[in-house]
Amino acid sequence: MQLKPEEWQALRALEKCTLGKATTSAESIAKVSGQPMDRVNFGLNELNKRKLIGSGRTYEIYVPAVDLLALKFYADKDFAHALGKLIAKGKESDVYEVLSGKGDLYALKLFRLGRTSFRDVTRKRHASSKQLNTWLDINYEAAHREFHALARLAEVTKNVPVAVATNRHTVLLKELPGVRLTNRPELVDARKVLRDIMDTVRDAYTKAGMINGDLSEYNILTDGATVWLIDWPQWVGADHPNAKELMRRDVGAVSKFFERSYGLSADIDALVGYVTGSGRFPAVRRV
Ligand SMILES: Nc1ncnc2c1ncn2[C@@H]1O[C@H](COP(=O)(O)OP(=O)(O)OP(=O)(O)O)[C@@H](O)[C@H]1O
Ligand SMILES: [Mg+2]
Structure with a gap:
């Protein structure tokens, strides 16, 4: 246009x-x-x-106007030469493939908080003392939070998306290969994948003081060998009043999924101990 x-x-x-x-x-x-x-x-x-x-x-x-402003920002910076396919349409974002002027492939995440319900909006808007009222404020803030979370995480782990830029209600990520764990892809070594996920959660917590707060098989991508923990706008700090419960929920969701889908079981309390830096990695049994 x-x-x-x-x-x-x-x-x-x-x-x-x-x-x-x-x-x-x-x-x-x-x-x-x-x-x-x-x-x-x-x-x-x-x-x-x-x-x-x-x-x-x-x-x-309107939302398409804000999309246009963000796309112009990326086009002017040569990050976006052509808009590709819609990779995913979620409750909280649309993710498009983007081709840069240099031929790099990116995933452009456009936040759509509030599209389905106001509850989603309030869930992702915590941790800010500012009064956020409009769609614009809430979605700009979420993108900003995710970009800075990923920048901080990049210093402690390779198993998160690389955030290249942010503008308005969007973050530009390097495109990752693979699929969500929800697809139950065949894994080269399921035990190692589970361990790598827990190691990433541990690095985020012990080295960056961060808890995803929405971790599950929906927010983990894999190519069968490597995993990436995605979707961080709702992260909380280790000092958050609900930190313990959120960490337990994150770890529990992954653990239950591995038991259901790959027949691998580990004690959740022991896993929580491990990721918070106060215990060894527990035994993983085949069930
Ligand atoms: N860097 C990336 N490379 C490739 N695909 C990606 C990337 N980031 C996100 N995706 C795709 O977009 C989907 C949605 O991303 P994300 O989970 O960050 O957003 P969301 O708003 O929480 O979406 P949902 O409501 O579906 O969980 C992912 O499940 C994945 O399929
Ligand atoms: Mg998600």
């Missing part, structure tokens, strides 16, 4: 005015953009015709 310069200007100003509240007036947009009223009105009208914004007495920005 080719937007005119007036449209980009109006859109960027509308975005700025919208952060922190849901709608805004043409006067505020003109003030922020530093453009004359007639130019702003022209831009807003065009954007409205394309259904990128809503207008009435006040103006609101």
Whole structure:
């Protein structure tokens, strides 16, 4: 989609005015953009015709418009030369394959918190003292949190996605090979995969003070030999009041899945002890 310069200007100003509240007036947009009223009105009208914004007495920005702003950011930086297939459409994000100008393949995660229910939004918006109210604020914050979580994790483990950039409600990740563990792929060595997952949870906790908080077979990718723990916007610190329960739930979910799907069983308390750095890796029995 080719937007005119007036449209980009109006859109960027509308975005700025919208952060922190849901709608805004043409006067505020003109003030922020530093453009004359007639130019702003022209831009807003065009954007409205394309259904990128809503207008009435006040103006609101729609999700495709925010997608467009983020895509332009990546295109201008040569991170995105072409948009590829939709890799996954989840409750909380859409993930698209992106080809860079240099021929690298990325996975672009566009946050969609609040698409299904407001509960999802509140679940991923903790740990911020700021009052977050609008769709924009909540999704920008989630992307920001995930990017910084992955940057921090990159220092302690190789088994998480590499985050290349972030913009607005998106994070750009290096594309990983493989499938989710939910597909129950054939594993070269299931015991080793279980151990590698626990070692990653342990490194995140003991070296970076981080707990995923939403770990399960849905958030683990594998090519059969290597695993990657994905999806970190809801992470909590080791000092979080619910840290213990969240860690137990993360470890329990993985452990139960391995028992169900690969016939491998280990004591959950002992696994929790291991990942928190206070015990040895427990015996894994075939069941
Ligand atoms: N770096 C990546 N490389 C390849 N595929 C990826 C990558 N990151 C995410 N995906 C794909 O996108 C899906 C959703 O990613 P993620 O779990 O981070 O988002 P989500 O919003 O929690 O989605 P869901 O609601 O489905 O769990 C993953 O299950 C995986 O299939
Ligand atoms: Mg997920």
